[in-house]
Amino acid sequence: MDSMWAVTLFVITTFGSGVAVVVLLLILGPTQYNPYRPGLIQEQSQQDGGTFTALKNEGKDSYGRFSQGRNTTKKLNSETTVQVVVLGDIGRSPRMQYHAKSLVEQGVRVQLVGYQESDLLPELVQHPLLQVVPLSPPPRFLRDGPLPFVVKGPLKALHQAWDLYQALAYRTPATKFMLVQNPPAVPVLAVAQMVCFQRNTRLVVDWHNYGWSILALKLGKSHPLVFISRIYESVFSRGADAHLTVTDAMARDVATRVSVRPRALHDRPAAAFRPISPAERSEALAYLEPSSQYAADLLKGSWKLLVSSTSWTADEDFSVLLHALVEYSAGKKSVSKLPNLLVIITGKGPQKEHYLREIAKLNQDRKLEHVVIQTAWLSMKDYAQLLASADLGVCLHQSSSGLDLPMKIVDMFGAGLPVLAWSKYESFGELVKEGQNGRGFESAEALQQLLVELLAQDGSQLRALKEGAVQESHRRWNDEWDAVAGVLFGVHSEKALK
Structure with a gap:
């Protein structure tokens, strides 16, 4: 070490401080990758x-x-x-x-x-x-x-x-x-x-x-x-x-x-995300904490399970989903064949507390009488089971560049789950095929209409989307x-x- 400082002092006095800095970086710098010594x-x-x-x-x-x-x-x-x-x-x-x-x-x-x-x-x-x-x-x-x-x-x-x-x-x-x-x-x-x-x-x-x-x-x-x-x-x-x-x-x-x-x-999708059998779905709904209380109704079909995963950031406007759910709940009063909804939102992020307060206010004002919203943070295994057990996935990702695609849709398709997703960006069609494995929306009103259209009828449209999502699940990472x-x-x- 003494010799190193001696060399440095000599370089400083001879060539100036600029060159000395370069020499020091070369002496003290990190080791290099050597392709001849794997x-x-x-x-x-x-x-x-x-x-x-x-x-x-x-x-x-x-x-x-x-x-x-x-x-x-x-x-x-x-x-x-x-x-x-x-x-x-x-x-x-x-x-x-x-x-x-x-x-x-x-x-x-x-x-x-x-x-x-x-x-x-x-x-x-x-x-x-x-x-x-x-x-x-x-x-x-x-x-x-x-x-x-x-x-x-x-x-x-x-x-x-x-x-x-x-x-x-x-x-x-x-x-x-x-x-x-x-x-x-x-x-x-x-x-x-x-x-x-x-x-x-x-x-x-x-x-x-x-x-x-x-x-x-x-x-x-x-x-x-x-x-x-x-x-x-x-x-x-x-x-x-x-x-x-x-x-x-x-x-x-x-x-x-x-x-x-x-x-x-x-x-x-990774291997953990895969479609499951009816028997596995029954077991998962009863096992997973967010859905266990409603498992019997979900299996009967009187309730439907919607899942939305999020990082609770500015590129996902959850007011769109909340507004659509309020309108859906109001419409349920006049259209009795509409099922009740269990909506499970997974993830962590900076805006979570803000939206939790909004949800609490909507419940207090009795605007979500036919909708139950729960939030959860799940392990990868449990999250994959939840997606495979759901009836619809909802993605609110609004691409800041218009060029990326949300990983959450990939996971949903891996689990064979059809998707309703915000579609107002260029790359949307690279993943979601309209009417085949999912549907796109660009407003809260459009999302509410899609929920009614898919859930109020005989279920044929939803089954067709499910088949498309299962087909998409065959494409692996x-x-x-x-x-x-x-x-x-x-x-x-x-x-x-x-």
């Missing part, structure tokens, strides 16, 4: 219950890849390593978890970086190839304090940038790839670019939406911070080695804005991922190239 995992005996045994239990994909890479020192080669980065709650980022799951199933070592606030997918918990790298949440005064957003936002971004840089550059080994979720773009894209440059890592940006368009919901499209965010997102995404998007529409738009060639990787991301990371199956 990661190794020590093979342990079956009696130890160690990594090798665990890989065997994962199935032929993981075990097969590592069997091919075994060397004479009884170590297992992992030629591809990936950092999967989420500047948010990992447990509430299903797409990035699905990426991680697909990667480890192909024998790839994965570092999953983000906030640990909710449970991970069961398949990822204690997986021998997965390392969770938790980030530290910003101080409470930057999350819930009284500071205005224009002050709190930049301070929060600085805290996140430093913590994220430390995690990606120093708390983890260098990887071959870094897969970054966007948004949030600030400060992730800048930090990711810096770390990838320093560590010889290839950067892949997975576009879920635009960060600037989400910020515009809070500040307005003409706000200076929105303009700066838009420029920032364009500049710091251009240096990435590859780009993925959630829709074809977003791929076209990103290609125009950022001058890159992204590939669309459509969201598909692994097939889509293998042909797009699997090819990108070089771990695809042979059929992906056919």
Whole structure:
């Protein structure tokens, strides 16, 4: 260490402080990824219950890849390593978890970086190839304090940038790839670019939406911070080695804005989301706490179950659903054949308390006499069972960019659940096929009319939508991922190239 400072002092006196800073960064900077020295995992005996045994239990994909890479020192080669980065709650980022799951199933070592606030997918918990790298949440005064957003936002971004840089550059080994979720773009894209440059890592940006368009919901499209965010997102995404998007529409738009060639990787449901039999539905309705009290009526058909999942944010206007339910309840008085409704809303988020107060006021004013609204936060397993047991799913996602698609609809289709969804954006038709697996609406009145149309008649329209949703459930994540991301990371199956 003394010699290092001596070299630094010599450089400062000879060439100036600017060059000295560069030398210091080179000396103290993070280690680089070396493609000629792939990661190794020590093979342990079956009696130890160690990594090798665990890989065997994962199935032929993981075990097969590592069997091919075994060397004479009884170590297992992992030629591809990936950092999967989420500047948010990992447990509430299903797409990035699905990426991680697909990667480890192909024998790839994965570092999953983000906030640990909710449970991970069961398949990822204690997986021998997965390392969770938790980030530290910003101080409470930057999350819930009284500071205005224009002050709190930049301070929060600085805290996140430093913590994220430390995690990606120093708390983890260098990887071959870094897969970054966007948004949030600030400060992730800048930090990711810096770390990838320093560590010889290839950067892949997975576009879920635009960060600037989400910020515009809070500040307005003409706000200076929105303009700066838009420029920032364009500049710091251009240096990435590859780009993925959630829709074809977003791929076209990103290609125009950022001058890159992204590939669309459509969201598909995980294995947990699947249609269930009538016997399984009866059991689930009685077992799940939000529905257990109404299970008998739901099975008889005198009540119908609607499910809406949400993050309770500004891009989902729940007043639309509440207004439609008030009108439905009023119409039930004159149309006796309309069933009562149990509406279960799942999720967490900043606007939840606001809408809970609105619901309480509507109940107090007796405007929801034929509708019961409950909120819940469920495990992945129970949430999948709830979707498969419901009669209709309702999605209120209003795309800030008009180019993304909500994962909640994907999950609903995976469970064979037909959907009523807000449809006023360009990419809507890439997932929901009008009249086949769901219906679209653009107002509370239209949603109320659809509820009456589907629930007041003989049920033929609802059954047709159900059949379409079940058909849609056959399209799965692994097939889509293998042909797009699997090819990108070089771990695809042979059929992906056919």
